[in-house]
Amino acid sequence: MPEIAAYPLFRNYSKAVKEFLIETCYLPNYNRANNVLVAFLVPQRAFSKIIVPIIQGTPARPIIAFNLSGYEYAVGENHLGFSPEYFYDSGDSKIFEVEAPEIYKLTYSLQIYAPNIADIDIMLYQLLTKASPRAKAVKIVDRQWMEIRAGNPTDETTLEPGDAQDRVLRYGLDLTIPRAYLPRGRTEVDLIGGYDFTEFEIFVDSVSYIDDIGDSEMYSKQNPY
Numbered sequence: 717m718p719e720i721a722a723y724p725l726f727r728n729y730s731k732a733v734k735e736f737l738i739e740t741c742y743l744p745n746y747n748r749a750n751n752v753l754v755a756f757l758v759p760q761r762a763f764s765k766i767i768v769p770i771i772q773g774t775p776a777r778p779i780i781a782f783n784l785s786g787y788e789y790a791v792g793e794n795h796l797g798f799s800p801e802y803f804y805d806s807g808d809s810k811i812f813e814v815e816a817p818e819i820y821k822l823t824y825s826l827q828i829y830a831p832n833i834a835d836i837d838i839m840l841y842q843l844l845t846k847a848s849p850r851a852k853a854v855k856i857v858d859r860q861w862m863e864i865r866a867g868n869p870t871d872e873t874t875l876e877p878g879d880a881q882d883r884v885l886r887y888g889l890d891l892t893i894p895r896a897y898l899p900r901g902r903t904e905v906d907l908i909g910g911y912d913f914t915e916f917e918i919f920v921d922s923v924s925y926i927d928d929i930g931d932s933e934m935y936s937k938q939n940p941y
Contacts, residue, residue, distance in 0.1 A: 726822060729862065729896050730756060730784055732855040733824055736864055737780055740846045740853075741839050750777055752839065757781040762827055770883050778830045778839065782891070785825040793819040793895060815900040822893040827872065829884050836887050840869050843889060858897065865892045 847853035847866040
């Protein structure tokens with residue numbers, strides 16, 4: 717029977733994007749404790765967690781808030797007519813049928829906050845050069861190659877309330893992942909006729925064979941020679 721599907725949607729890709737942002741963005745004029753903060757936040761949460769404290773007087777620091785803003789089925793990338801694969805789980809001694817994964821194109825939206833334009837420029841430069849369409853950034857997710865492309869930088873400062881505009885700048889940027897794999901469920905299946913061919917062994921002094929195919933029973937017969 718099929719296993720219950722309980723897979724967090726592209727969670728491992730979001731974790732890999734966060735790792736990429738932490739590894740890529742660093743401002744030399746800030747100490748390490750107060751350097752660029754990276755957080756997975758939707759815009760509404762980013763406002764309450766970042767902008768409201770700034771309006772209330774908290775000193776602004778460089779922050780990158782990002783979220784998965786879109787995922788599109790990659791029509792030309794998916795395995796149409798793909799035959800299912802089978803694998804043996806030695807721990808449970810079971811055979812499972814696994815369908816081909818679904819392939820999607822992901823888009824992550826970044827909101828980059830900093831108290832001055834120089835900090836914004838440095839972070840944009842780091843992202844655009846590290847993940848350019850010509851030389852894409854690469855991470856490994858679930859043993860699969862993940863490419864990251866950066867683009868579409870936009871000044872979004874005017875989207876913030878007037879009080880916040882005087883204390884922090886905001887720029888937007890998109891990160892695109894052309895191929896992300898959404899795994900399918902697995903289904904337990906029986907071996908055809910109940911045979912386990914891994915148990916077929918031939919020795920010098922004995923012969924293993926199936927005496928009655930209908931009953932699928934295994935016998936061992938001493939070699940008379």
